């Protein structure tokens with residue numbers, strides 16, 4: 001056992017190690033998941049913390065560490081990549097963000113579940129993430145919008161959750177060593193070694209996760225941000241623009257914000273041909289956020305390439321990474337990514353610093369981009385590329401989330417900039 005492993009085992013009575021060997025980083029089996037669902041049993045677990053329950057779940061990480069925990073939500077065995085999210089609020093939006101497909105979200109905020117879940121804060125129709133890892137599950141829910149407890153919500157959607165885990169220790173581990181694959185299991189019959197083997201034989205890199213979360217057929221989107229929650233609305237001039245939005249795992253609030261800015265929106269699947277999009281003669285095209293490795297979806301990069309220069313485009317997160325590649329650049333996997341609602345970003349065009357919502361593990365390498373492409377935003381935590389523009393071809397993109405949900409609204413004006421881009425292109429047509 002290495003020094004770090006020993007330190008962890010000593011400081012965490014619920015952490016032990018299954019192996020003395022370092023994680024095997026050799027090529028892995030792709031997209032192998034197992035889930036033994038038992039919603040009935042999961043529902044029976046309920047939400048309330050039971051003082052007699054010592055632990056009934058294990059999170060086994062590929063580095064050999066085992067974290068004993070208490071389960072809530074679904075039961076079974078699930079593999080995924082563990083990422084930590086530093087948002088203080090908004091766990092429901094995080095749970096329903098399709099970009100988390102294939103990942104366990106570990107919340108660094110220790111107290112989760114206290115506001116339950118409500119009918120309004122869904123960012124998609126489904127929870128696509130692998131599971132939720134938290135320190136402390138609130139024993140009561142109290143909020144005027146609460147419709148259900150977090151535990152019931154997860155159980156109904158067959159999503160596993162664990163609590164009473166030392167989330168600080170796991171976060172430090174991920175920060176020091178980089179992202180790790182983990183296996184979460186409530187099945188006592190499975191040996192630690194079996195779960196460890198599973199974690200080491202699965203990988204998220206190189207897998208197309210977009211096809212599992214995108215819509216299947218085009219549809220019109222009409223919902224706006226509810227007027228009680230809307231802001232800056234008096235700055236809009238009422239002009240309408242038709243936007244085709246590619247659904248790579250799109251968050252509803254991107255659509256709500258575009259609708260609030262006066263856009264008529266047609267949402268299309270990730271495989272929708274560029275030629276069909278161009279036939280619709282849109283005023284602009286949006287490339288959405290989405291899960292997984294941006295270099296594993298060459299068909300989407302090709303679609304973006306065919307649209308560039310023919311309509312103004314706006315890429316958000318995965319959309320930004322696809323745009324970067326379509327322009328000739330490359331993406332790379334970051335050590336542990338950015339997930340949270342408190343990332344400072346400098347807008348290099350006006351010098352302003354925006355506090356932003358972020359959720360990505362990959363980034364565009366600015367050195368790989370051709371001449372003419374401008375880096376417009378930089379993440380101030382690590383200097384990574386947070387935004388691009390190519391004004392000559394009406395292209396703009398952000399690595400982070402101007403739609404927030406959850407997160408601060410500092411960057412909402414990016415939607416206004418997209419409107420201006422479409423307006424100028426229309427005037428110059």
Ligand SMILES: NC(=O)CC[C@H](N)C(=O)O
Pocket residue numbers: 099288289290291292293294316317318319359360361362363
């Ligand atoms: N939110 C997103 O679109 C995430 C993009 C990509 N899956 C990443 O992890 O970098």
